[in-house]
Amino acid sequence: MNEHTAGRHASRGLNRRGFLVATGAAAAGAALATTLPEKARAVAGTFRVPVEDVRHTRTWMAWPDSTAIWSGKLSGVQADIALIARTIATYEPVVMCANPGSAARARSLCGSTVTVISSIPVDDCWMRDTGPVFRTDGYGGLDTVGLNFNGWGNKQTHDRDALVAERIAAHVGVQFTRADLIGEGGAIEQDGAGTLMATRSSLVNRNRNPGMSERQLETAMCEAYGASKVIWFDGVYGQDITDDHVDATSRFLAPGEALVQMPVAADDDAFARDARRQYSTLSASTTAKGRAMDVMRLQGPDYNRIRSTNRDFLASYANFYLCNDAVISAQFGDRRADEAARATLQRLYPDRYIEQLNIDRLGTGGGGIHCVTQQQPVA
Template sequence: MNDHVVDRPSVSGPNRRRFLAATGLTAVGAALAAATQGRAGAAPRTQRTAAPAGAFTVPAEDAPHTRTWMAWPDSTTIWGRSLLAGVQADIALIARTVAKYEPVVMCANSASAAKARSMCGAFVTVITSVPVDDCWMRDTGPVFRTDGAGGLDAVGLNFNGWGNKQTHAKDARVAAGIASYAKAAYTSAALVGEGGAVEQDGRGTLMATRSSLVNRNRNPGKTQRQLETALCDAYGASKVIWFDGVNGQDITDDHVDATSRFLAPGEALVQMPLASDNDVYAKDARQQYRILTESTTSAGAPMGVAQLQGPDYGRIRSGDPEFLASYANYYVCNGAVISAQFGDTGADTAARATLGRLFPGRTVEQLDIDRLGTGGGGIHCVTQQQPRP
């Protein structure tokens, strides 16, 4: 499963799931997008020394937030004129919903800031000092870290448009711009990647797909071990659990955050396909589940793995067989879990109940964001947390 996930035939516009055709990627670019290194099944998951006390680390997503960062899309070149309005409505809905629980700052271009303010409402702060190309703040924004002693800094993952598949001149500068606005010291990681490509438990363990990061379109010439070191340095972690992933089928090369998530140190969640589903994403999800059940944390504890059942494609609102609906692409904010619903009433209800059980004390909000999904994304994709120091 990928994190930019949804495809509906009823709405016109470019489709991120079929990006190779939609962007006119050259033969060379397509070959690079398909090339990965070190894809040896459940290959060794090496472990490094844990970060010392007081070092900067990326907290788990359920740690208290200062604010949520988002970005306002306004490009008809990227979205198409008819789809853009619906995507903006979905972004505004997500922003208004998160703003019920914590402050939201929306980065917008000057020409579209007034529309963003009108659609998002008075409880969302819209700024124009950080221009954007698109709305995928999870991938373009900084990864904030804390040191447990009141310190905050930020790391940029050197966003390159998912391997130069989309224009990103502005988005490449978003991480540094937000860090400056937040008055956080900023450094660049020693790799190219995206926030949606990495999950962290806040206690030293990461998970990621090789297809997205051990890929020449992001990190030519770098081995899995070199990238693991760079990830651990950036996140203040000591172990990476790797999945093979799915290469070249979506613009992200299969981000982990639509399939597998951390609930707590030693606890993970995987969205599972129906038993009858057997496409590449279903096989990917099953492999991720198997690998996690065989894994341990950075501290050596066994991993408990919960299952979140995905919907029945025959019952969701979309009739497109390529529609990949991810409940797991939820966002945890202060006091709430913001997730999607897809029109399969039984599965939607069950997903809400599962998330409520897994996140006791938090309100579960389910939103119809099919327009955003048509362009290939979900709620986690368009949000980025700034943790409290």
């Protein structure tokens, strides 16, 4: 859900569907604002969230159908979600969660290669943030952890989305545990070998975790992900609905390897400055095992050359999704930057197909391909 480095103007206000906040925040109430449910069981040191290039059993997605959230934009966003689902489905199974009243339209647009189910209701399409985080134990075991989604700090209605993680876990038939923090999947990146990265602006934030210190959050994050170290970035507070998720700026490629999407030299808004700081921080960091980080640059597009003129548009190549045998990324109409991003991703993933999709309608909501997908790894 990032969001992030994409900011065209530092003072642009909330993106990632900033236009919906007025319609949705009142309905969000105070759900999960102060008290977390008790954990189902302790699993620290047993299960961990693997790095995202492992093989998947399937991809989970969610079908948007709210005209209140997507006022005047819904049909275009649905078309983009369907395009993403159909593309991924050529490489691995895709399960789309849709409300009963919109399941038929989802099936019509997604086609027969995508499985649409209506038993898990949703409010919106951001499965990265609402879905369960799957963990493996290396011995054929699979379980899930839920991050207690609260609408990015009660900025959007989320009565259904708050239950998606637990309901998917029940559908799959695996153990579900609630983390001791409030957050979203897009807020935390993992390398699968003990190291996490995240922005303080998103998690060390009273709209998610009031009264929790950074140290307490580190402990909760590491327990949930099976990790032992967090690399923190300052982030950007209050200028997009996610408070600057990490997954549109910085991504892990493997243990000790990461990339950062860099802005063009002329960009100097809050998100561009944040991206440069993330690169500097990562370059000076070590992994949980003490290895120096190898940090690569992924050049972002020039906002003066992309197709969209929407001020909240997210133009993040870094918000790509890894599925079996492919990298699903976006392209934005800056042809030179689009081709350079493709070449970079092909170099990083030489054994995978690189799919670049035009998802401009989804991008006007401040999100990208990684934001609307959630992988279920092979146990």
